[in-house]
Amino acid sequence: MRKLKPFLFFLVFIVVIFTSCSTLKKTTVFQNSKEATEKPYVILISLDGFRWDYVKRFSPPNLSKFIENGTKATSLIPSFPTKTFPNHYTIATGMYPENHGLLGNSFYSHENNSFYSIRDRKKVEDGKYYGGTPIWVLANNSNMVTASYFFVGSEADVKGVRPSYYFPYNGKTPNIDRVNQVVDWLKMPSDKRPHLITMYFSDMDDIGHRYGPNNDEAIKEGLYSLDNTLGELFKKTKELNLPVNIVIVSDHGMLEVKTDKFISIDAIKNDELYSVVSNGTIVNIHPKNPKKLEEVYTYLTSRKGPYKVYKTAETPYFEYVPKNKNWGPFQVIPNDGYYFTYRKKSKMSKEVFVTGQHGFSPEKKEMHGIFYANGPVFKKGYTTASVKNIHIYPLLCKILELTPPKDIDGNIEKLKNILKKQN
Numbered sequence: 479m480r481k482l483k484p485f486l487f488f489l490v491f492i493v494v495i496f497t498s499c500s501t502l503k504k505t506t507v508f509q510n511s512k513e514a515t516e517k518p519y520v521i522l523i524s525l526d527g528f529r530w531d532y533v534k535r536f537s538p539p540n541l542s543k544f545i546e547n548g549t550k551a552t553s554l555i556p557s558f559p560t561k562t563f564p565n566h567y568t569i570a571t572g573m574y575p576e577n578h579g580l581l582g583n584s585f586y587s588h589e590n591n592s593f594y595s596i597r598d599r600k601k602v603e604d605g606k607y608y609g610g611t612p613i614w615v616l617a618n619n620s621n622m623v624t625a626s627y628f629f630v631g632s633e634a635d636v637k638g639v640r641p642s643y644y645f646p647y648n649g650k651t652p653n654i655d656r657v658n659q660v661v662d663w664l665k666m667p668s669d670k671r672p673h674l675i676t677m678y679f680s681d682m683d684d685i686g687h688r689y690g691p692n693n694d695e696a697i698k699e700g701l702y703s704l705d706n707t708l709g710e711l712f713k714k715t716k717e718l719n720l721p722v723n724i725v726i727v728s729d730h731g732m733l734e735v736k737t738d739k740f741i742s743i744d745a746i747k748n749d750e751l752y753s754v755v756s757n758g759t760i761v762n763i764h765p766k767n768p769k770k771l772e773e774v775y776t777y778l779t780s781r782k783g784p785y786k787v788y789k790t791a792e793t794p795y796f797e798y799v800p801k802n803k804n805w806g807p808f809q810v811i812p813n814d815g816y817y818f819t820y821r822k823k824s825k826m827s828k829e830v831f832v833t834g835q836h837g838f839s840p841e842k843k844e845m846h847g848i849f850y851a852n853g854p855v856f857k858k859g860y861t862t863a864s865v866k867n868i869h870i871y872p873l874l875c876k877i878l879e880l881t882p883p884k885d886i887d888g889n890i891e892k893l894k895n896i897l898k899k900q901n
Contacts, residue, residue: 510669527685529728613676759838
């Protein structure tokens with residue numbers, strides 16, 4: 479018996495460790511805790527590519543009334559590069575791309591030894607590419623039901639969790655279907671009803687890319703159509719008599735770029751020395767042999783064109799010194815107004831036409847997006863200064879009474895002034 483004691487102690491130890499570890503694993507919840515049912519409701523809406531000045535320029539009636547009876551920031555400042563996926567996920571996590579890991583719409587992941595692209599559905603839905611703690615995961619871990627009708631990261635099993643209710647992205651889904659589904663979610667019994675809902679609309683980004691942000695006719699037509707959809711959402715949620723707070727944001731703005739400012743990526747490619755990952759306004763360089771960094775740098779700087787080559791830590795436009803190895807050791811940045819494209823120069827049309835692009839420095843006002851909010855917790859008729867998008871996450875935590883992770887870059891103090899109660 480004495481000889482068995484060490485063995486029994488070991489078995490008990492293993493059971494305790496296994497039990498402790500298993501309790502750390504989170505699963506998606508579908509029923510609110512008693513505490514969660516008593517908390518407010520938040521609908522976070524992203525209007526992709528909605529530039530900071532569109533409402534002022536075109537006065538869409540429903541959005542204008544929403545802002546008049548709520549609060550707004552002068553503009554929402556995105557993170558560099560000002561692209562869709564990294565900035566949506568920054569809004570969702572309160573972290574700079576450097577820290578949450580979604581560096582661009584495309585990037586190379588050394589940890590996974592693979593390239594990530596928003597066009598690769600398998601990668602988009604794979605949680606191993608997504609760091610941080612998205613707001614729906616944080617809410618889930620507090621036993622709060624969540625839902626998403628499209629939002630970057632919501633399709634992936636981040637930390638083993640997805641929203642309680644969600645849809646894989648399908649850009650062809652009519653906007654009104656998204657609105658009606660959100661209303662149906664809010665009509666569910668209180669124990670099943672999501673307290674956090676995220677939504678996404680691509681209209682203004684689609685139109686901005688196609689026609690450029692200065693085409694007033696096209697922008698106004700698209701904006702008024704979207705405004706009608708939002709008007710339906712505002713009306714139907716108000717009829718529910720629930721304490722619903724609506725936060726409307728965008729990931730970036732839009733800048734007019736003519737096609738004669740496009741640079742073919744062929745101008746800097748060298749498949750023998752390195753691979754390239756382009757996000758249009760920044761090209762990540764990944765040497766194939768780490769012992770040939772100087773050779774790579776010498777080759778890149780010897781090329782002549784409307785761009786500059788930087789060692790990563792010295793690259794402009796970042797709000798921090800970039801250290802994430804997935805950037806690669808060198809970055810190629812186009813000159814002001816230029817944009818890298820994967821189109822081959824020989825196949826680029828000689829006809830010059832206008833497009834809309836983004837990804838440029840957050841210091842460019844054209845890259846700024848929107849922040850509007852309306853609901854029981856927000857001041858009415860209030861305007862605050864331009865604010866960085868990293869600060870939205872702690873604001874959502876404050877409203878939902880969730881404790882934000884300590885490693886986020888956002889700070890509630892930057893947006894606390896828009897709340898009625900400043901505890």
